[in-house]
Amino acid sequence: MLLHIPSVLSPDELSAMRKALARAEWTDGRETVGTQGAKVKRNQQLPDASPLRAELARIVLSALARNSTYFSAALPLKTLTPRFNRYSGHGEYGFHVDGAVMRADADVQLRSDLSCTLFLADPDDYDGGELVISDTYGEHAVKLPAGDLILYPASSLHKVEPVTRGERLASFFWIQSMVRDDARRRMLFDMDQAIQALVGDNADATATLQLTGIYHNLLRQWAET
Template sequence: MLLHVPNVLSADQTTAIRQALENSQDWVDGRETVGAQGAQVKHNQQLADASPLRQQLAEKIQQTLMQHPVFFAAALPLRILPPRFNRYRGGGTYGMHIDGAVMRLDSQQHLRSDLSCTLFFNEPDDYDGGELVIADTYGEHEVKLPAGDLILYPASSLHEVRPVTRGERLASFFWIQSMIRDDARRRMLFEMDTSITRLTQTGADSDALLQLTGVYHNLLRQWAET
């Protein structure tokens, strides 16, 4: 499922994060956090994992995400790798690649990457290029979202970031292990949850809503891995 989640961050939150990133001196070569294959096509900068700013911003974003109803309903997160931050400018790019299937969460836990996320901090007109291109069975999808918006997509997808030829592209990226491993089942649950919300808002029959809500939770109970 490829999903655009708007207004994850407010305008004030987005501006504060962008300014903090622009003023940071903790940027390092983005190839430090990928394997040999990824290093051949990755040409960007990344906020150092050990940076106090990275840890501070990651915590704030994670707290916001867990309170966002659309994000939570779509991802059904079990574990989230603390967000990282990257910067593309001066032709910076990341060629077509696929994310690793298993990532280290901490010294004792690993995370299966079911979903990939990119959260944008610049408006699309602030820079040229920099489109996130996601390939699936329906072709290639170009993504360049407003500041504060997020794209959620299967981590199994081939994807790339096209060269930034003007300005600067700042974003956060991270991975999620969902309670629902299967993408088709996760999509079905999201669509059902969305329908329940809309029916509730429009005053649908309460008994039918109760039954549909029960079906949702029983499917979640049957499919969830915790």
């Protein structure tokens, strides 16, 4: 499932993060990838041990916690502490697949079911920098407004196009979902959105309750906790 979630960050959160990143000390992004990734990655990142990274990550995680669409789509079990990157001066990241198992914190590992990119720069402030995601339906170029998020399967082949003007700022992270299978997650998401629409339309309460029961029984069968 490829899902655009708008306005994850509030204007105040976005402004504070961009001001903080303007004075950040960046490091070579190749420090956090393996040998193959280092061959095609040319960007900068906040160091993992940076206090600023920890501070901004808390803002991102707080924003995600209040976003019901994100929770419905991802059904998160574990989330890697968000990282932050910058692309400029023709920086890019060639086609690659994310690692299947990642170290979330000290002794915690997660299976990377979903990848997230939260855009922090206005699209008019830079040229290029599209996130290109390749799947069975072709290639999808994604360049979202600041504060918007794209959620997609971590198994997807993807890249970031060269940034030829300005700078592209983003937060990125991975999620281990309670539901491993992407098709099952998509069915649960579609069902949950339908239930919410029925509740909003004051549909038949008995039918809505039955559908809600089916949702939770499917989640009960498929969830890993």
